[in-house]
Amino acid sequence: MIELTGHSLTIDEVRRVCLNLEKVTISNESMEKVKASREGVNQIVMNHETVYGINTGFGKFSDVIIDNGDVRDLQLNLIRSHACGVGEPFSETIARAMLLLRLNALIKGFSGVRPELVKLLAELINKQVHPVIPQQGSLGASGDLAPLAHLALVMIGEGKVFGEHGEIVDTKTVFSQKEITPITLQSKEGLALINGTQAMVAVGIISYIEAEKLAYDSEWIAAMTMEGLQGIIDAFHPAVHEARGYPQQIAVAKRMKMWLQGSGLITHQGQKRVQDAYSLRCIPQVHGASWQALDYVKEKLEIEINAATDNPLILQEGKQIISGGNFHGQPIALAMDFLKIAVAELANISERRIERLVNPQLNDLPAFLSPSPGLQSGAMIMQYVAASLVSENKTLAHPASVDSIPSSANQEDHVSMGTIGARHANMIIHNMRKVIAIECICALQAVEYRGIDKMAPKLREKWEKYRDIVPSITNDRIFAEDIDRMSIALQSN
Template sequence: MVILTGKTLTFDEVKRVIFDNENVELANEACINIEANRETVDNLIKDKKTMYGINTGFGKFSDVVIDDSDLDDLQLNLIHSHACGVGEAFSENITRAMLLLRANALSQGYSGVRLVLVNQLLALLNSGIHPVVPQQGSLGASGDLAPLSHLALGLMGEGEVMYCGEKMEASAALNKEGIAPLTLKAKEGLALINGTQAMTAVGVVTYLEAEKLLHQSELIAAMTMEGLQGIIDAFDADLHVARGHKEQMDVAERIRGIVEDSKLITKQGELRVQDAYSIRCIPQVLGACWQTINYAKDKLLTEINAVTDNPLIFSEENKVISGGNFHGEPIAFAMDFIKLGIAETANISERRIERLVNPQLNDLPAFLSPNPGLESGAMIMQYSAASLVSENKTLAHPASVDSIPSSANQEDHVSMGTIAARHALQMLQNARHVVAIELICAMQAVEYRGTEKMGSMTKEFYDSARQVVSSITADRIFSTDITNLANWLKNDEQSRVSLKGGVFHE
């Protein structure tokens, strides 16, 4: 059970809720804060205090005062009018993350909602009712208005949801679980949609998958080194300490640990004096990629425990403040930065693929073909990898440098953070396919060298991967192999490794 306070949610807890369907409930202190905050809102409404989005219109309509009798309709109209998302729906994992993160943001008690609203978010989450949320349509300020509006529809028994693997009307799913549709009260529609939970949810999933892929990329790069009889001297600890980047030193240490008992790794001068950059500079490049991952992790950890609503209600001071915590710039920058690390992980992997298949660059069979000439082997797999890394270069363009004014220039600068996050996740999926291609080629290369000479860690990984993709003994439809191996990399927990004291731990 994950307990929400609004301030203490961790990545491990998010992962357990998203991927393992662990249940969630509110901490007692969160319930107390939410109820006290709501009482303040109700009192301010009774006192006829003018408050943005509570008894005024939205955006450019902020100067239009709404009659007390229309306050509930104001919130309903907000959700209906703002549910303008288009395109393919987010995955159910991302929708689960959105439900969790929105509930956590409201749990601090600054948003003025009733306790029943936060419990409704958790009821959908715990029951596996996932609103269908189109991916496109958010500017990333005032938060993720369109995506979160579609999320809010599900609470109200409107729109479509995914439930037990089936798409259906939200009202039908709520009825199956015995959950009453929520009727929004003053402030609650705005509180549901004025936040960064769509971009942050995509960002968290991207980060979790990118961390895993980078570890796998190191393991696969080590196998490629074995296939090419790479030189270990370039990974010497003194060399990397001399430069001083921690992530670079960590990658070098992990690679040394992976290949320490391999008989396929060479020393400087045995076969050649030095390797090409795609081998020799693995710690420098992947270390820098880790820096982008770690930066994104830091900003996402702050954001999953942030209050991103507007206005905020401070009960102790009896005040309501309109601000801009919904602006997604911190996450937009973080996701644009992580895109560089994802792109370079794939770029250097593709260059190693080329070294594995190009007969001018190695002493392996041309294109790792079992019958060069008659059979093309891995020739076109390298084409696919090259296409994917080229596509990533286009997607790597920073979304955050763009802004389009909205709401009649009242909202005149936006973050495009959700676009940045979506592109990062798309790039990650491309990168995973590139790394899968490298693994296919690396396994073929080490077979040629002799798998009995492999290090124990790479051999274990090789044996597991061979359960998914068999050896290339003749040309076949390799698309299936690439897809199956990429899916395995995404889902296999045994290949999610970390290095501590020179030893890998799952």
């Protein structure tokens, strides 16, 4: 059980709630902040004060005053009208992350919602009721309006949710089965639910978790490729990397030496060649640079998952209310674009190592690792697939954050496109997993030709584990199935 406070959520706790389906509870202190914030909203309504989003329209309609008798309809209309996302839905994992992050933001006590609303969010998480949220339609400013509106629809008993087997079903059906009571939105609550960056952050944080694991996996796979190509280990000498000084580069070199310790397949300078190609020799420099980017992304996500991104903010327990722009996704948009580039580069250098494993002009292994070169193509087309994936990644890696388009009659005249950046980052990560799966398959085959008895002990353990998943290439077969099995294994193990 994870206790949420609004300011202490960690990436590891997000992992536990979203991937391990751990339950959540709200701290007593946070619930008191929610109550105090709500009292501030109640006072505004009672005193007939004019405050954006409580008794005014939204966006360009902010100058339209709403009668007190219509404030509930205002919130309901807001959710229904803004729930116009399109495209395939986000995964259940990402939808669950959106619930968690929106809950954590609201219990900070700056949004003016009732305790009943945050309790319902916690109930949805704990009973595993995950909204069906279309992926496309957010500009990444004014909040992730369309995606979060689909989340809010579920809270009022409308919209769709995922069933027990991943099927899409009516919210009302699941609420009835799980004895959940929908909420009737009151003043400010609809706006509080959709003003925020939780769609891009949810995609971003799940993507980061996956990217971090892939970055570690890419190192032992690269080390196995080093063995398959009898690479020169001297390039990982700590003095080389300390001379440059980047901590991440030093760490990658250290891990590479750890994986290769005790190997009888690696070589030293001048033993077989003087220098390796860059895709081998520069693993610490290239992977290390991607780790620098990942560290940056992690830092920004850790701030944002505990941020108040609502507008207006209810400050000093309702004594001060300020309209600002914390809903603007620019900090995360830039981080997501950085994540895209970092992961794309890990895939790029992996594809170059695949080429060195299969190209008979670049090694002394059987051509394309084929058991019968010419009669059988072996890994030839697997390299084509990797090349296709990294080329697709280059298109996806174009920064989304450099684009903007005005909306709401130019009232909202600069937007982040951060959700697009996050979605593309997630797509690049899925492509990268396929690329390193292909490198792993090729590396397994290469070291088999060299002699697995000479492998480094830690890499031998990996070889034995993943050989059970993808058998040796003794004949041409449907390698798409091998790539899928290896990708799934890398994702789950």
